[in-house]
Amino acid sequence: MIFPPKEATQMSHDVKYIGMDVHKEAIVIAVLNESGKQVIESVIETKASSILQFLHGLRGELHVTWEEGAWAAWLYDLLQPQVQHIVVCNPRRNALLKEGCKSDKVDARKLADLLRTGMLRPVYHGENGLRTLRELGRSYQTISKDLTRVMNRLKALYRGWGIPCAGTQVYAARTREEWLSKLPQAGVRRRAELLYQQLDGLQALRREVRPEFLAESRKHKAAKLLRQIPYIGPVRAARLIALMQTPHRFRSKRQLWTYSGLGIETHDSAQYCFVRGQVQRSKKPQQVRGLNRNHNHEIKEIFKSTATRASCGKGPFQDFYAGLLAKGMKPEMARLTLARKIAAITLTLWKKEERFDVEQLKTQAACNVPPAIVVLAVLALFVSAAARQSREIEERQRFELETRDLAQRCKTRPFW
Numbered sequence: 001m002i003f004p005p006k007e008a009t010q011m012s013h014d015v016k017y018i019g020m021d022v023h024k025e026a027i028v029i030a031v032l033n034e035s036g037k038q039v040i041e042s043v044i045e046t047k048a049s050s051i052l053q054f055l056h057g058l059r060g061e062l063h064v065t066w067e068e069g070a071w072a073a074w075l076y077d078l079l080q081p082q083v084q085h086i087v088v089c090n091p092r093r094n095a096l097l098k099e100g101c102k103s104d105k106v107d108a109r110k111l112a113d114l115l116r117t118g119m120l121r122p123v124y125h126g127e128n129g130l131r132t133l134r135e136l137g138r139s140y141q142t143i144s145k146d147l148t149r150v151m152n153r154l155k156a157l158y159r160g161w162g163i164p165c166a167g168t169q170v171y172a173a174r175t176r177e178e179w180l181s182k183l184p185q186a187g188v189r190r191r192a193e194l195l196y197q198q199l200d201g202l203q204a205l206r207r208e209v210r211p212e213f214l215a216e217s218r219k220h221k222a223a224k225l226l227r228q229i230p231y232i233g234p235v236r237a238a239r240l241i242a243l244m245q246t247p248h249r250f251r252s253k254r255q256l257w258t259y260s261g262l263g264i265e266t267h268d269s270a271q272y273c274f275v276r277g278q279v280q281r282s283k284k285p286q287q288v289r290g291l292n293r294n295h296n297h298e299i300k301e302i303f304k305s306t307a308t309r310a311s312c313g314k315g316p317f318q319d320f321y322a323g324l325l326a327k328g329m330k331p332e333m334a335r336l337t338l339a340r341k342i343a344a345i346t347l348t349l350w351k352k353e354e355r356f357d358v359e360q361l362k363t364q365a366a367c368n369v370p371p372a373i374v375v376l377a378v379l380a381l382f383v384s385a386a387a388r389q390s391r392e393i394e395e396r397q398r399f400e401l402e403t404r405d406l407a408q409r410c411k412t413r414p415f416w
Contacts, residue, residue, distance in 0.1 A: 014060035018083075019112030021104045022046065022071045029054065030108035032116055038109060046071070048078055055082055065115040067091040068123040076125045089120040092294055130245050133220070136213040137242030140235075141298065143209060147202040154195050161188065171199065213238055222247075225349050228356040229342065230317055231310045236302055240346065243299050247351040253344040260303055261295030262340050264288060291336075303346075307339035316358045317342070 014033065021028040024046065031040035040058075044050045055062065062083040066075060072088050080086055089111070091097075096110050096119075114120050151171060158165040163182050170179055176196060183189045217223045217238030226237040250256040257263040266286040272279055310317035317338060324334035345360050 016058055016060050016062055017112045017116040018055075018058075018062060018064045019108040019110070019115060020064065020066040020075075021108040021111065022066050022069065022075065023104070026104075027051065028104040028108045030105065030112045031058070032109075032112045034116075036113065036116060038112075041105060041109075043104075051075075051078065052082065055079070061085075063087070063115055065089055065111050065120060067094070067111070072123070073125065077128075086125075087115060087120050088123045088125050089114070090123050093121040124245070124249055126245065130220075130242065133213075133216045133238070134242045134245075136209065136216055137239055140206070140209050140213045141239070143202055143206045147199070147206060150195055150199050150202060154192065154199065157188065157192055157195065158182070173200075210235075217241055221353075222350050225353060226346060228349065229345060230315045230356075231306050231313065232342075232346070236306065239298070239302060243296065243302075244350075247347050250347060253340075253347055256343050256347050257340055258292055259296055259299065260343055261291055261293070261297065261300035262303065262336065262343060263292045263295075265290060265292050303339045303343050304335075306342050307335050310342070311335055311338060316361055320361045 016039070017032045019030045019032075027044050027046050029040070029042045029044065030038060031042075033039050042054065044054055055064075063085040064079060064083050065087040066072065066089070068088050068090060076086060076088055094111070094114065096114060097107055100106070111120075154170060155165050158170065158179070161183060165179075169175055180189050180192055183192060214234050217234070220241055222241050223234070223237050226232055226240055227234060232240070250259065254263065265288070267289050268286045271282050273282055274280070307317075311321040311334070312318075320341065321334055321338050324337055325331065329337070341361065345356070348354065348360065349356060
């Protein structure tokens with residue numbers, strides 16, 4: 001009798017680590033036991049029935065992994081009820097796969113080994129209730145990018161023939177014939193006509209998708225919460241919900257900053273030294289290497305565009321931006337700080353379901369710190385300052401004694 005994997009776990013406590021190298025036609029599977037020994041290696045067809053049949057033939061607690069890609073979402077929905085643990089891993093972080101020989105069987109074996117040792121970085125999969133919103137968001141974003149691309153091609157066509165085309169009049173339907181008459185060659189005019197047809201089709205398609213996208217976003221409570229934030233309108237709020245899915249993915253604002261490409265990378269080495277037998281941290285400053293590169297580009301674009309728009313408009317965000325400039329901060333760093341502040345406020349409002357408050361724009365929310373912690377911090381500062389002062393006095397006295405002793409030696413003993 002064949003039991004499903006979750007029922008078989010009650011009969012056996014053996015853990016099996018399964019690495020899958022997924023491709024269009026076939027999936028290469030490597031199965032390791034708890035000690036890291038490969039017990040099964042198989043090649044199956046990329047079909048749901050074949051995958052389930054293979055997993056149902058295994059006993060024990062099944063942990064499965066594969067790399068994020070075109071098949072990841074389908075496999076996650078298929079296998080999540082069948083196994084105990086799934087890790088859809090980030091292929092950018094799997095440095096072990098780049099080492100040595102590469103093949104499907106080698107990759108599957110390495111994935112299983114990385115899963116067994118806990119060295120994989122997972123990619124978030126979940127919140128099935130947002131599937132419709134996510135797909136509509138992807139459609140809206142793809143159409144918008146295609147529309148921008150066609151508009152740029154049109155202007156490049158006119159500029160290529162020395163025709164200035166600043167502004168948006170070149171896209172208007174009522175002046176289209178006038179612009180086409182400026183092109184001297186028939187072939188070039190025909191190409192422009194095809195681009196205009198593509199432009200009209202994409203504009204009509206975006207007008208059709210936009211209300212569906214916004215109507216779907218209004219079904220979620222977070223849309224109303226996020227729209228309280230200045231310069232985050234209905235489209236940006238809907239895109240944030242579709243991309244982030246849930247705020248509880250991020251334990252703190254720093255995790256959201258890193259995910260959004262707003263985290264600062266620092267490099268440091270030789271951080272500690274020994275002074276009179278005591279470990280002390282080096283005083284040399286950390287080397288800032290800029291913002292992190294491995295991030296979600298769409299979320300970064302949302303927060304950056306919101307910060308740019310807010311810095312040019314009116315409201316509390318513009319006041320915050322002006323305050324940063326008044327302190328001597330460069331405009332680009334002030335916009336980055338504003339984008340990080342908007343991301344932090346977004347996470348707080350969404351997670352705690354609060355209303356937007358201008359007080360959240362304060363650099364340090366000292367009023368929210370318990371008084372006992374403030375007293376302890378002040379006492380610690382006084383103690384550390386007193387200890388530092390006593391050490392400086394001791395070092396100064398020791399230096400004076402050594403100098404006096406050296407002077408006495410110089411009087412009694414010639415240098416030669």
